[in-house]
Amino acid sequence: MSARYSIGIDLGTTHTALAYSALDGGARELNVFEVPQLVARGAVEARPLLPSFLYFAHASEGELTLPWGASASTAGEYARTRAAESPGRSVASAKSWLSHAGVNRRDALLPLGAPEDIEKISPVEASFRYLDHLAEAWRAARGTELGAEDVMLTVPASFDAAARELTVEAAQAAGFEHVTLLEEPQAALYAWLAAAGDGFRKQLQPGDVVLVVDIGGGTTDFSAIAVAERDGALELQRVAVGDHILLGGDNMDLALAHVVRAKLLQAGRELDAWQFTSLTHACRSAKERLLSDEPPASMPVVIASRGSELLGGAVRTELTREEVERTLVDGFFPAIEANARPAQRPRAGLTQMGLPYAFDPAITKHLAHFLTRQSAALAALPGFASAPAGTLLRPTAVLFNGGVLKAPAIRERILTTLGGWLERDGAPRARVLPGADPDLAVARGAAYYGHVRRGAGLRIRGGTARAYYVGIESPMPAVPGLEPPISALCVAPFGMEEGTETTLPPHELAVVVGEPVQFRFFGSSVRRADAAGTLLDAWRPGELEELAPISLTLPAKGRHEGDLVPIRLHPSLSPVGVLELEAVPVEPVAADERWKLELNVRTEGATS
Numbered sequence: 001m002s003a004r005y006s007i008g009i010d011l012g013t014t015h016t017a018l019a020y021s022a023l024d025g026g027a028r029e030l031n032v033f034e035v036p037q038l039v040a041r042g043a044v045e046a047r048p049l050l051p052s053f054l055y056f057a058h059a060s061e062g063e064l065t066l067p068w069g070a071s072a073s074t075a076g077e078y079a080r081t082r083a084a085e086s087p088g089r090s091v092a093s094a095k096s097w098l099s100h101a102g103v104n105r106r107d108a109l110l111p112l113g114a115p116e117d118i119e120k121i122s123p124v125e126a127s128f129r130y131l132d133h134l135a136e137a138w139r140a141a142r143g144t145e146l147g148a149e150d151v152m153l154t155v156p157a158s159f160d161a162a163a164r165e166l167t168v169e170a171a172q173a174a175g176f177e178h179v180t181l182l183e184e185p186q187a188a189l190y191a192w193l194a195a196a197g198d199g200f201r202k203q204l205q206p207g208d209v210v211l212v213v214d215i216g217g218g219t220t221d222f223s224a225i226a227v228a229e230r231d232g233a234l235e236l237q238r239v240a241v242g243d244h245i246l247l248g249g250d251n252m253d254l255a256l257a258h259v260v261r262a263k264l265l266q267a268g269r270e271l272d273a274w275q276f277t278s279l280t281h282a283c284r285s286a287k288e289r290l291l292s293d294e295p296p297a298s299m300p301v302v303i304a305s306r307g308s309e310l311l312g313g314a315v316r317t318e319l320t321r322e323e324v325e326r327t328l329v330d331g332f333f334p335a336i337e338a339n340a341r342p343a344q345r346p347r348a349g350l351t352q353m354g355l356p357y358a359f360d361p362a363i364t365k366h367l368a369h370f371l372t373r374q375s376a377a378l379a380a381l382p383g384f385a386s387a388p389a390g391t392l393l394r395p396t397a398v399l400f401n402g403g404v405l406k407a408p409a410i411r412e413r414i415l416t417t418l419g420g421w422l423e424r425d426g427a428p429r430a431r432v433l434p435g436a437d438p439d440l441a442v443a444r445g446a447a448y449y450g451h452v453r454r455g456a457g458l459r460i461r462g463g464t465a466r467a468y469y470v471g472i473e474s475p476m477p478a479v480p481g482l483e484p485p486i487s488a489l490c491v492a493p494f495g496m497e498e499g500t501e502t503t504l505p506p507h508e509l510a511v512v513v514g515e516p517v518q519f520r521f522f523g524s525s526v527r528r529a530d531a532a533g534t535l536l537d538a539w540r541p542g543e544l545e546e547l548a549p550i551s552l553t554l555p556a557k558g559r560h561e562g563d564l565v566p567i568r569l570h571p572s573l574s575p576v577g578v579l580e581l582e583a584v585p586v587e588p589v590a591a592d593e594r595w596k597l598e599l600n601v602r603t604e605g606a607t608s
Helices: 079-087 094-098 123-142 161-173 185-203 248-267 273-290 321-334 363-373 408-424 441-452
Strands: 005-011 015-022 037-039 043-047 055-058 064-068 069-071 073-074 150-155 178-183 209-215 222-229 231-243 298-301 315-320 396-402 467-473 486-491 509-512 516-519 521-524 550-553 565-575 579-585 593-597
Touching: 005 123, 005 185, 015 043, 015 123, 037 064, 037 073, 037 079, 037 123, 055 079, 055 408, 064 073, 073 079, 073 123, 079 150, 079 273, 079 516, 094 123, 094 161, 123 161, 150 161, 150 185, 150 209, 161 178, 178 185, 178 441, 185 209, 185 231, 185 396, 185 441, 209 363, 222 363, 222 509, 248 273, 248 315, 248 321, 273 298, 273 315, 273 321, 315 321, 363 408, 396 408, 486 565, 486 579
Parallel strands: 005 150, 150 178, 209 396
Antiparallel strands: 005 015, 037 043, 055 073, 064 069, 209 222, 222 231, 298 315, 467 486, 467 521, 509 565, 516 550, 565 579, 579 593
């Protein structure tokens, strides 16, 4: 059955949202689906946002009932509320865990510190639970299958190939048959284009560069999208994507929790680890109110005493607006110069299990690093010139997205700091593209993109945000203390479009069969001129970043173990952005003999 709707899903760190638009060729109205969810024990309401929390009820609580059935766990508002009271029974920040390359994201890890009666789940399973909730809610409200519609599922622009592939895996487990991934900053700009209609041409002109600043619950994403003119028509081109920065609202909640704990210590009240986790969740709600357009002077913060659900046993204090602004605006968005860089430090040899948060919380430093590192991003576009060496990529407009940027004080600090950099760099201050909805823009823009894919609307051209390389070991005699040199062969140039393949010029390459081997991969967001087949014998520090290797044993199949088999490489990029390398033997021993490497997961990356 053909799809009736374009579905846009923002699978966020703190909230999940769904927007939809009919595919009947009409006015392309973008609607937000009100998601039924438990908001209190026994109370179900439909709300535009589904908090990305999962709560596992204790056996004494009984099952949690929703219109489509009862279960021992639930997602949504009630789960978020219970997370502040029972953090060990709650999953939060699953999206951040899904991007954590340092763990097996299919392992049952969550919730951390869960009691024995809870069977832990993986980040992939948690993502599936949120998407499955949407599917069940849609079926209950509309009587049709969400999985049969065209689903545009958004991911951070900086998500690696593994996180993208695992996101698709979670969607397919939820029954979504037709899934397309879309970068969240692009979705935010699509939402702005949809709202502006034909009037967008008055606000964007050839030569403009839109900086999308997307700060959500778990990540900070920077993207630059250029407005060019080709054959007399406007063209949008995503020209730069920042690093994956695990820094966002979760970090801010934690910072506020430390502020409140210090106040409690001064009052003679100590908190254990369980209570501090509960305090972090409680600070999230206070933060959202105190950074709103019309904030109160203070908000109460209440934590249940350990082992007590009684209100009389609760720990009470408050968080003031001044404390929030000082801690978050000055702490995470300091007014610094454009040459400031995020601080680094060596990691401890032993650490508790947790997320690999960015070491430096100063988001303005990460922004300065992005703009200076990408100063040459416009060089290849018609009508643009690279900024002089040592200067910035110079945005002319800024689009804010993400729940953190609902706060006027934070938006103003970013604009003021960025404006100072641009003026000192000889460029005008950037203007703000108005009308963004930080909570729902990504879902709306994703639904709109479903029409753009069918030729109705201006498409943002992007492709890969990095060039990708495979490591080639050079043959050399054994020398004590010296590793064989590694060259990097470009197999996917910058901007390679999803769903395409490329041809490499002949190289004398070979693979070892029948023995464990390791394939090394590299990525670069700054080497934009390397064509497929470019072989780098050396590169400057910072130009290439080594990615997680793939370890496997290629089957011998008619050869001897340890044989060196000459091959040719055929790279392609799947529709969901997974780099696939086919190694085809020059002299196959069987018809269609080839090995496929997928740059997606850390250990299960190859099939024969």
